[in-house]
Amino acid sequence: MQKIAFGKDFLWGCATASFQVEGATQEGGRSPSIWDTFCNVPGAIKGGDDGRFAADQYHRYAQDVKLMSELGFQAYRFSLAWPRILPEGKGRVNKQGIEYYRNLAKSLHDKGMKVVVTLYHWDLPQVLQDEGGWANRSxxxxxxxxxxxxxxxxxxxVDQWTTLNEPFxxxxxxxxxGEHAPGLKDPAQTWKAVHHLNLAHGLAVQAYRKTGLRAPIGIVLNxxxxxxxxxRHEDVHASELARAFDTDVFLHPLLGKGYPLLVTKELGITYPIEAGDMQIIAQTIDFIGINYYMEHAVVLDESQPYHIRNVPVWQRMTDQDWPIVPFGLLRILRYFSEQTNNIPLYITENGCSCNDVVEQGRVHDYQRCDYLNQHFEMCHRAIEEGINLKGYFIWSFLDNFEWAWGYEKRFGIVYVDYDTQERIPKDSAYMMRDVIAGYCEYV
Structure with missing residues (x-):
């Protein structure tokens, strides 16, 4: 057993997203989002689930903040629901929505926790989707x-701002x-959406710099x-192509490097770039958040639309059939450190789905504890290598609406009984309490 230590300035937090935990989708002046609409599509969500109630944090935030504090968390990363703040997507401001988030932030500050806000975690107002959504430049x-x-x-x-969560x-x-809202399968609209999401990030940072606010602002990528x-050369090339297609089309424009040639030349993908766009996208940011869960292995297969094919791997799987590859996190941290000249990095999501069962009032999620400890080891190694890793946010604080999986998969360190909305801290929650307190060991 080897003890590892993180510095006193290392930030330990937990994370959720508005549509996944808030519920109250028809309360407080909120309008429908694309996820409300998508949940009504037959077969789109496992079990026909929806986000109407979720983990009911809209009504139970004070209870949740108290529990976060008892577990020692120093920050809570949550997202704002765009349709709760601007029900028409633009124009009129819904004061009830603002009041809710101000109350949540105040309750966190009262407990000595930092408020880390994500502006967009996928719940686009439906009225904007009716106008074309992210495929529409407007x-x-x-x-x-x-x-x-x-x-x-x-x-x-707000102590820290994030523009977008996982534009990928x-x-x-x-x-x-077509797996997530709005559920389309249209390559032409996809490339427009990629560019307009990148542009939205740049425009938001540009607007932020004019406010005089001093809190750090960045973006979260997966x-x-x-x-x-x-x-074989062709399979090495496949891995580089996959990285360019999945990651670099979002990372490189942020850094002023434009869209990767592997995507624009080899795959022939074009983006609707207008004069000045790339300069807007490449605004100076203060940090990048990294969401990491798994790593795949690929081969080159030109019969596939984008010439990449995943192949079977040997690693143990989570309950979601995602391979557990802790070293993949270290590889990504190294890559981002090199690409960004060692910009501050945060792990903004990391965790796993387990088949959690309540037994005599407890949830013994040892697989999740092992998963987390292995990834903490990679974080520690990264810091020892000089990578500027500043904090870690576990996904997720609560079991919640897991997008197309509905309520079938549980990522929380706190179990939610969806019938009663009772919260039950799992063993992983108590392990996190130890880790934050400074007791962290791995084999």
Whole structure:
């Protein structure tokens, strides 16, 4: 057994997203989002589930903040629901929505916790989707307006801002693969969505710099860097192509490097770039958040639309059949450190789905504890290598609506009984309490 230590300035937090935990989708002046609409599509969500109640945090936030504090967390990363703040997508501000988030932020500050806000975690107002959603350039400007409202109304209570969460998912899962809202399978709209999400980020940061607010602002990506399945040149190339397609189309424009040639030249994908766009996207940011869960192995397969094919791997799987590859996190941290000249990095999501069962009032999720400890080891190694890793946010604080999986998969360190909304801390919650207190060991 070897003890590892993180510095006193290392930030330990937990994370959720608005549509996944809030519920109250028809309360407080909130309008429908694309996820409310998608949940009504037959077969789109496992079990026909929806987000109407979720984990009911809208009504139970004080209870949740108290529990976070008891577990020692120093920060809570949550997202704002755009349709709760601007029900028409732009224009009129819903004061009830602002009041809810101000109350949540105040309750966190009262417990000595930092408020880490994500502006967009996928719940686009449906009224904007009716106008084309992220495939419509005007949505990027609507996002900048929404962001400006949030900066003005909440800037005094937010300690750290994130523009977008995982634009890969918003663009690819929403517009290319049809697995997430709005459920489209349209490559032409996908490339527009990629660029407009990138543009929205840049416009929001540009607006933020004009406010005079001093809290750090950045973006959260879910990088994919699959390893080559063999040493053959073509499979090494497949891994590079996969990284370019999944990750670099979002990372490189942030850094002023433009869209990767592997995507634009080899795959022939074009983006609707207008004069000045790339300069807007490449605004200076203060940090990048990294969401990491798994790593795949790939081979080159030109029969596939984007020449990449995942192949079977040997690692143990989570309850969601995601391979557990802790070293993949270290590879990504190294890559981002090199690409960004060692910008501050945060792990903004990391965790796993387990088949959690309540037994005599307890949930013994040892697989999740092992998963987390293995990833803490990689974080520690990264810091020892000089990578500027500043904090870790576990996904998720609560069991919640897991998008297309509905309520079938549980990622929380706190169990939620969806019939009663009772909260039951799992063993992983108590392990996190130890880790934050400074007791962290791995074999």
């Amino acid at each position: 949505t990027a400007y609507a996002f900048a307006e929404y962001a400006s409202v949030c900066f003005a109304e909440l800037g005094d209570v 998912c918003a663009a690819y899962l929403g517009y290319l693969y 990088p994919s860097m699959p390893r080559p399945a063999t040493r």
